[in-house]
Amino acid sequence: MPNIVDIKNLKKFYDNGETKALNGINLKIEKGEFVSIIGPSGSGKSTLLNMIGALDTPDSGSIIVDGIDLNNSKENLSKFRSQKIGFIFQLHNLIPNLNVLENVQIPLIGKNIRVNKKKEKKAIELLKNVGLEDKIYQNPTKMSGGQRQRVAIARALVNEPSIIIADEPTGALDTKTSQKIMKLLKQLHQERNVTLIVVTHDPTVANQADRIITVRDGQIVNISEDSPIEDSEKEKNTEVNIDFVDYVNNNSYDINNPKRIMLKMNDKNMGLNIISLTSSQIKTARLNEEKGIGTFQENIVHMGAYSFKGEQIPLELVQTKLPAGIVDKISDKIIKYSLYGE
Numbered sequence: 001m002p003n004i005v006d007i008k009n010l011k012k013f014y015d016n017g018e019t020k021a022l023n024g025i026n027l028k029i030e031k032g033e034f035v036s037i038i039g040p041s042g043s044g045k046s047t048l049l050n051m052i053g054a055l056d057t058p059d060s061g062s063i064i065v066d067g068i069d070l071n072n073s074k075e076n077l078s079k080f081r082s083q084k085i086g087f088i089f090q091l092h093n094l095i096p097n098l099n100v101l102e103n104v105q106i107p108l109i110g111k112n113i114r115v116n117k118k119k120e121k122k123a124i125e126l127l128k129n130v131g132l133e134d135k136i137y138q139n140p141t142k143m144s145g146g147q148r149q150r151v152a153i154a155r156a157l158v159n160e161p162s163i164i165i166a167d168e169p170t171g172a173l174d175t176k177t178s179q180k181i182m183k184l185l186k187q188l189h190q191e192r193n194v195t196l197i198v199v200t201h202d203p204t205v206a207n208q209a210d211r212i213i214t215v216r217d218g219q220i221v222n223i224s225e226d227s228p229i230e231d232s233e234k235e236k237n238t239e240v241n242i243d244f245v246d247y248v249n250n251n252s253y254d255i256n257n258p259k260r261i262m263l264k265m266n267d268k269n270m271g272l273n274i275i276s277l278t279s280s281q282i283k284t285a286r287l288n289e290e291k292g293i294g295t296f297q298e299n300i301v302h303m304g305a306y307s308f309k310g311e312q313i314p315l316e317l318v319q320t321k322l323p324a325g326i327v328d329k330i331s332d333k334i335i336k337y338s339l340y341g342e
Contacts, residue, residue: 004163006064007064008061022047031162033195039215053087053163085163086157087164088149089166090167096140099136099138100139104123105158126158129154132150149181153181157192162195169198171278178202196209201277202275204306275304281304301313
């Protein structure tokens, strides 16, 4: 398959060069591929996504997307974005004073600020495809988070883009809704052979991709075509500091047969697979504590700790089966990883 994204030695600095958002990225993505990009907060994931979507320009290096040299000042990047890229954001970015159909039609609006019947029909058809045929004229502020994200997906597809770029598309959704959104994205990806690039903190999302690209400190530190679970299994014989007993046995939780497991986080062997949480998730953990839903530490562990199979550890399990001291240790690791990448 031909490469739809070809990036060589891409660099992007901020704060007069002090912050190296991207520091020599080399990456090729094939047409029709599903790629996930992971890494701690501030590692450069979103900056890389913005470069591919022509929302930002590099300081040096080359980036060619769908045959277009994004460094060429003669290229019409606005036209490129509207014709080649479909954007999906964590918080939907829908316009609240427009109804669902009008939001989906936004990328279709040309110089005349009008949408013809043919294009309107296409927008309605997409809304049917994402299961919102009965919400066409509804205001998005009256819809659930999952419904708003489906509107955003329809909007991203309306111009038949070559690439869909999704920045934390499930980050603001509950587990069940996240699964539905990812199932929909994968279905549309396969049916339309559109290239899907997803930035995520969620291992259950990342593991569904053809390849997982790990970014840290503005550089790609790992590209995996195998499940990170399998990679971790291979390292069971290495010397590590295991301070956590996971109550996961194969595919199910088995509290009577606890099993020590080793997982890899950020190229460091640890006794637990954890993910970086966003500031809003950490805030939610505190709010849940105030509502009487677990302690702050328990909520952090519940949101950020995962089994080999990518299954989230239930809050009930954290509360009833893990010693408080262990919960505090894991919570500290998750927060440090989220804030400092440590």
